[in-house]
Amino acid sequence: MISSVQMASKSKWALILSAVILIVFFLVSILAPWIAPHDPIQVNLAIKLSSPSWEYPLGTDHLGRCNLSRLLYGARVSLGFASLIFAASLGFGLIVGMLAGFKGGWIDLLLMRFCDGVMAFPNLVLVLGIVGLLGPGLWQVVIALMMVQWVYYARMIRGMVVSMKEQNFIAAARISGSSTGKIIRRHLLPNVLPPIMVMGTLEMGWAIMDISALSFLGLGIQPPTPEWGAMIQEGKAFIRSQPELMIYPGLMILFVVISFNVLGESLSERLGVKRRY
Amino acid sequence: MFIYLIKRLLAVIPIILFAIFLMFVLIRFSPVDPAEAYLAAANIHPTDEILAEKRHEFGLDQPLLVQYVQTVKDVVQLDFGNSYVTNTSVWQEIATRMPATIQLAVSSIILSLVISVPLGFLAAVYKNSLIDHLSRLLSYLGASIPQFWLGYVLIFLFSVKLDMFPVEGRGTWQHFVLPSITLSLALIAIYTRLLRASVLDELENVYVVYGRTRGIKEKTIMVKHVLRIAISPMLTGLGMNLGKLLTGTIIVEQVFSWPGFGRFFIEAIFNRDIPVIQSYVVLAACLFIICNLIVDLVQLYIDPRISRKGMAQS
Numbered sequence: 062m063i064s065s066v067q068m069a070s071k072s073k074w075a076l077i078l079s080a081v082i083l084i085v086f087f088l089v090s091i092l093a094p095w096i097a098p099h100d101p102i103q104v105n106l107a108i109k110l111s112s113p114s115w116e117y118p119l120g121t122d123h124l125g126r127c128n129l130s131r132l133l134y135g136a137r138v139s140l141g142f143a144s145l146i147f148a149a150s151l152g153f154g155l156i157v158g159m160l161a162g163f164k165g166g167w168i169d170l171l172l173m174r175f176c177d178g179v180m181a182f183p184n185l186v187l188v189l190g191i192v193g194l195l196g197p198g199l200w201q202v203v204i205a206l207m208m209v210q211w212v213y214y215a216r217m218i219r220g221m222v223v224s225m226k227e228q229n230f231i232a233a234a235r236i237s238g239s240s241t242g243k244i245i246r247r248h249l250l251p252n253v254l255p256p257i258m259v260m261g262t263l264e265m266g267w268a269i270m271d272i273s274a275l276s277f278l279g280l281g282i283q284p285p286t287p288e289w290g291a292m293i294q295e296g297k298a299f300i301r302s303q304p305e306l307m308i309y310p311g312l313m314i315l316f317v318v319i320s321f322n323v324l325g326e327s328l329s330e331r332l333g334v335k336r337r338y
Numbered sequence: 339m340f341i342y343l344i345k346r347l348l349a350v351i352p353i354i355l356f357a358i359f360l361m362f363v364l365i366r367f368s369p370v371d372p373a374e375a376y377l378a379a380a381n382i383h384p385t386d387e388i389l390a391e392k393r394h395e396f397g398l399d400q401p402l403l404v405q406y407v408q409t410v411k412d413v414v415q416l417d418f419g420n421s422y423v424t425n426t427s428v429w430q431e432i433a434t435r436m437p438a439t440i441q442l443a444v445s446s447i448i449l450s451l452v453i454s455v456p457l458g459f460l461a462a463v464y465k466n467s468l469i470d471h472l473s474r475l476l477s478y479l480g481a482s483i484p485q486f487w488l489g490y491v492l493i494f495l496f497s498v499k500l501d502m503f504p505v506e507g508r509g510t511w512q513h514f515v516l517p518s519i520t521l522s523l524a525l526i527a528i529y530t531r532l533l534r535a536s537v538l539d540e541l542e543n544v545y546v547v548y549g550r551t552r553g554i555k556e557k558t559i560m561v562k563h564v565l566r567i568a569i570s571p572m573l574t575g576l577g578m579n580l581g582k583l584l585t586g587t588i589i590v591e592q593v594f595s596w597p598g599f600g601r602f603f604i605e606a607i608f609n610r611d612i613p614v615i616q617s618y619v620v621l622a623a624c625l626f627i628i629c630n631l632i633v634d635l636v637q638l639y640i641d642p643r644i645s646r647k648g649m650a651q652s
C-alpha cells in the first residue's frame with residue numbers, strides 16, 4: 062500500500078508544477094505587449110507562411126503575421142475572458158446562493174427551481190442556443206457562458222449555507238449579536254472558500270475550452286483578434302503544407318487546460334473537498 | 339416500479355416547459371426581430387409592409403402571454419414550424435439529418451465503453467501499476483484536449499501523413515474511425531475514472547473477503563460480483579455526460595464535414611434560423627432527460643438494491 066505521505070508529496074509536486082505553469086501563462090498574458098516580438102495583427106503578405114527565423118521564431122501565418130506574437134497575445138484573450146466569466150458568474154452565484162440559503166421559503170424555491178431548469182440542459186447546447194439567438198460575437202459568448210455557469214456556484218453555495226446556518230458556531234455568533242452581514246463575512250465565506258477554489262479552478266479550464274470551441278465554430282472571437290481557437294480554424298487550411306499553424310495553438314489550450322485540471326484536482330485533495338464530478 | 343416510472347416521466351414536463359420558456363424569453367429579448375430574421379434568411383428585401391405581414395403571421399403583434407401559450411401549444415403538438423432558410427418543416431430537416439448524428443453517437447459510445455471498461459477495471463485492480471498511471475494520463479488528456487483540435491491532429495496523422503482514413507464525409511466504415519475516436523476520447527477519460535473509483539469502493543466490501551475465504555476464484559469474484567455492481571455508477575456517468583456527447587457531435591460534425599444535425603444547427607445559428615435553433619435546444623433537453631431516465635431503468639435492472647430504495651422513496 063502506498064503511504065499517505067507519498068501520496069501527499071506526489072500531489073504537492075503536481076500542485077506546484079501546475080501552479081507555476083499557470084503563473085507563467087498569466088504573466089505572459091499580462092506582459093504580452095512587451096514580450097511579443099511583433100504586432101500580432103500586422104499583416105505583411107510579402108513574408109506569408111515563412112519558416113522559423115531569428116526575426117520570426119515560429120514563422121508566420123498565411124497573412125504574414127508573427128505566429129509567436131499571436132500565440133502570446135492569445136493567452137491574453139483566453140485567460141482574460143475566462144477570468145472575467147469566472148469572476149462574474151461567481152459573484153452572481155454567491156449573491157443568489159446566499160440569498161436563497163438565508164431567506165429560504167419561496168425565494169429559495171423559485172431560485173433553485175430556476176437553477177435546476179438551467180442545469181437540465183447540456184451546458185454547451187444552451188450556450189450555443191443563447192449565442193444563436195443573440196447573434197455571434199465575443200460579448201454574446203461571454204454573456205452566454207456567464208448565464209450558464211453562475212447556476213453551479215449558486216447551487217453549491219446555497220447548499221453550504223443551508224447546512225451551515227443550523228450549526229452551533231453560527232447560532233453562537235448570532236446570539237452574541239453579530240449582524241447577518243458580519244456572519245456572512247466572518248463565518249460563512251471562509252468556509253465556502255475551499256470548494257469555490259476547487260470549482261473555480263476547474264471551471265476556468267472549461268471556460269477556456271468553451272471560448273476556444275465557440276471561436277473555432279466562428280461564433281466567438283472574430284478575426285483578426287488572435288485567439289487560440291480561431292487560430293486553429295484559420296490554420297486548418299494549411300494542414301498539408303504547414304500543420305504547425307494549427308498544432309501550436311492547440312498545444313497552448315491543452316497546456317493551460319490540463320494545468321487547471323491538475324491544479325483543481327490537487328487542491329480538492331489538499332483541501333479535502335469532495336467533488337461531484 | 340410502475341408508479342416510480344410514471345413519477346419520473348411526469349417530472350420531465352416542467353423541465354420541457356422551462357426550456358420553452360427560456361427560449362421564448364431569449365427570442366423576445368434578443369435584439370433580432372424574428373420577422374426580420376426570416377426575411378434576411380429567405381433573401382427577401384424587407385419593406386414595412388412585408389414586415390408587418392410577417393409579424394402578423396408569426397403572431398408577434400399579439401400580447402406576450404398569448405404568444406407564449408401559442409408556442410407551448412405548438413411544441414406540445416410537436417410542431418416546430420418551418421426553417422426560415424429551406425422553408426421545409428423542421429421535423430423533415432431533423433428526420434433527414436438525425437440518423438447520421440445518431441450513428442456517430444452510438445459508435446462513439448460503443449468505442450468508449452469497449453476501451454474504458456477494461457481500462458478502468460484493470461486500473462483499479464492493479465492500483466498504482468503502470469496501467470493505472472496510463473489510465474490517469476489518458477483521463478487528464480481526454481479532459482483537456484480541445485475536441486476540434488484533436489480531430490485535426492488525427493486528420494493530420496492518419497489522413498495526410500499515413501493516408502489511412504478519409505478526411506471527411508460519410509459512407510464506409512473507414513469514415514467512422516477518426517470521428518468516433520475524436521468524440522470518444524473525452525468520454526473514455528470520464529468513464530475510466532468513474533469505473534476505477536467505483537471498483538475501488540466495491541473492493542472494500544466484506545463480500546469480497548468472504549468470497550475469497552470461501553475459495554471462490556478471484557476472477558469470478560471480480561467479474562461476476564465486483565464489476566457487476568461497480569458498473570452502476572458508471573452508467574449514471576454515461577447518462578450525465580450525454581450532454582458532452584451531444585455538444586461533441588456538433589464540433590466533430592463540423593471538423594469532419596459529417597452531414598448531421600449538429601452541423602445544421604451551427605448553420606442555423608449563422609442564418610438566424612430561429613425555429614431550428616429553438617427546436618434543437620428543446621429537443622436536446624428532452625433527449626438528455628429521456629436518456630437519463632433510460633439509464634436509471636437499466637440500473638434498476640442491474641442492481642436490485644437501488645430499486646428497493648427508489649421504490650421506497652416514490
